[in-house]
Amino acid sequence: MSYLSTKDFLADKDFVDRWQYTLRSGELDLSWMRAATEQVECKPQNARRGLTFRDLDVPGYGYSTMPELARANRSFAPRGAEIPEGCPDLQAEVNRKSEVWAYNVESYYEEAMSRQWNATTDVPWAELVKAELPDDIARAYSQLLTFLTEVEMIATDVPAKWMGRLNADFFEVKNFIATQVMDEARHAEVFRKRALTTGYGLMKASPQNELNLKFLRDADSFSEASTTLHLQAEGMILTLFRFSEYISPTEGDKKLFRLVMQDEARHVGYGMQHLKWVLDHFPEKREIIHKHLDEAENFVFGGAYAVEVMEPFIILSGKGMKKAQIEQGCKITAAFQVKQVEEYFERLEKCGLPERKERSQLYKALELGQAQLAAMGVRTH
Amino acid sequence: MSVTFPSGAFFQALAAAMAGAHDRFRGLGFFDATIGIRVLLDDDGGAERLFVLVFEVFECTRAEEVPDFTRLHVDFVLEGKTSVWREMFENIRRNGGADVAHSINTLTHFGEQLTLRYDDPDGHDKLYRFAESVQQFFDLAATLDGVTYEGAARLAAPAA
Ligand SMILES: [Fe+2]
Ligand SMILES: [Fe+2]
Numbered sequence: 001m002s003y004l005s006t007k008d009f010l011a012d013k014d015f016v017d018r019w020q021y022t023l024r025s026g027e028l029d030l031s032w033m034r035a036a037t038e039q040v041e042c043k044p045q046n047a048r049r050g051l052t053f054r055d056l057d058v059p060g061y062g063y064s065t066m067p068e069l070a071r072a073n074r075s076f077a078p079r080g081a082e083i084p085e086g087c088p089d090l091q092a093e094v095n096r097k098s099e100v101w102a103y104n105v106e107s108y109y110e111e112a113m114s115r116q117w118n119a120t121t122d123v124p125w126a127e128l129v130k131a132e133l134p135d136d137i138a139r140a141y142s143q144l145l146t147f148l149t150e151v152e153m154i155a156t157d158v159p160a161k162w163m164g165r166l167n168a169d170f171f172e173v174k175n176f177i178a179t180q181v182m183d184e185a186r187h188a189e190v191f192r193k194r195a196l197t198t199g200y201g202l203m204k205a206s207p208q209n210e211l212n213l214k215f216l217r218d219a220d221s222f223s224e225a226s227t228t229l230h231l232q233a234e235g236m237i238l239t240l241f242r243f244s245e246y247i248s249p250t251e252g253d254k255k256l257f258r259l260v261m262q263d264e265a266r267h268v269g270y271g272m273q274h275l276k277w278v279l280d281h282f283p284e285k286r287e288i289i290h291k292h293l294d295e296a297e298n299f300v301f302g303g304a305y306a307v308e309v310m311e312p313f314i315i316l317s318g319k320g321m322k323k324a325q326i327e328q329g330c331k332i333t334a335a336f337q338v339k340q341v342e343e344y345f346e347r348l349e350k351c352g353l354p355e356r357k358e359r360s361q362l363y364k365a366l367e368l369g370q371a372q373l374a375a376m377g378v379r380t381h
Numbered sequence: 382m383s384v385t386f387p388s389g390a391f392f393q394a395l396a397a398a399m400a401g402a403h404d405r406f407r408g409l410g411f412f413d414a415t416i417g418i419r420v421l422l423d424d425d426g427g428a429e430r431l432f433v434l435v436f437e438v439f440e441c442t443r444a445e446e447v448p449d450f451t452r453l454h455v456d457f458v459l460e461g462k463t464s465v466w467r468e469m470f471e472n473i474r475r476n477g478g479a480d481v482a483h484s485i486n487t488l489t490h491f492g493e494q495l496t497l498r499y500d501d502p503d504g505h506d507k508l509y510r511f512a513e514s515v516q517q518f519f520d521l522a523a524t525l526d527g528v529t530y531e532g533a534a535r536l537a538a539p540a541a
Contacts, residue, residue, distance in 0.1 A: 115410030241509075242509065245486045246486060246491075254487070258484075258486065258512040261486075262509065265507075268506055269503060350502045350503065
């Protein structure tokens, strides 16, 4: 118990007398009825969609008129409420709107809420447990699922870590991040469940990837965490989910990957809109983000190309371990890796960071990868 | 009544089937995207038919043939030869939904069969944000009374 009330209320005679007097006399104070707030009656703009956060963006409550610096509210007071003397200073660590905001964050939240799904009931488990996979495919798939479970656990922890550190005025962002925490917990759940239904269970954790995940978790600011988590890591995982759907052995697995893909793309969407917002409203951050990406890209290169991550892709995409299958798997995996990094740079460019290519070591690795593909005679577009 | 692919009537039939499956699509959640469909006619070098599909909330509010995509603000375009589209829809109709080789993501992933075109990566990512809704929309082809195909050699037998 680290935080104590300044009063012991039951020992405070005035407080106890007031309570009993009110109940005995029915004489009400009613000062709260004169709260200095806007009286509003918001309505849904589109009845089919319901009442959305955008419908609540009105003077006195909305996010559009929120100042860049949240100086007034240091408490849990909901944005728009009167903040009386005596509300505690919660010492939020992030009080600058451009550190957290994203274009359209309110609609990403609504989309997230309406597109929730259930890993227990929306995946055709009865069908999946009946699917017989060849030994090498099942082992490779179980290893991929082990890696994905590991990744999703940190993806749950990172937004959860930041949620309580943001000023309460950033309500829409906090709620969006809450949906992400739920999404990622569901992803960890669904991959764990699938691994434990293959007949093989979980395989090996990946030290190199865990180093990358620790780096993601320990970012110095929310914007740095978001750029590497939402945009870089989840962007690459999104390409990986597409690839996983592509190589999935059964229709049930395809559905599973489509469901996780939807959530992941939403997280990437938030990350892109956030980075755009940061670059537009807090340009001093540009260099800090570059510095953070310098290190992040190093981790990604080491983690994504580790043997326990890459080899299962080769076996799954080649559909086995015979020589010709491995050769085919190498080609498909190389094409996937190039696509993954190309999409990452494309997203950065769209967010307003086109110069990233020039200073990025990963871009040099991409050029190596493209040359390798050309030498293998693989068409990428 | 049988509908012909490619045609505005075909996509309108899918839109009507989507309205009939309102509860299923409501369960999948908000679906807000504008999708362009480009069908390259196999037997006529360079000829194409273009369609736009507009999805809002839980419905397909517009499904029609268009002369071009200018000013339609399409998020992405799914492009392929009529024979590839035909094979996909025949597969869907045989199985009651796409099998492992015929899901939209699988067909577009490396651009081998269908090509995914886009200007804006954010629009591109909408295919994934709404992946299951997009798939289930195309899977509704399995519920149509009958489909005939125009301008496409059959890649896979039998017709469905
Ligand atoms: Fe995830
Ligand atoms: Fe995610």
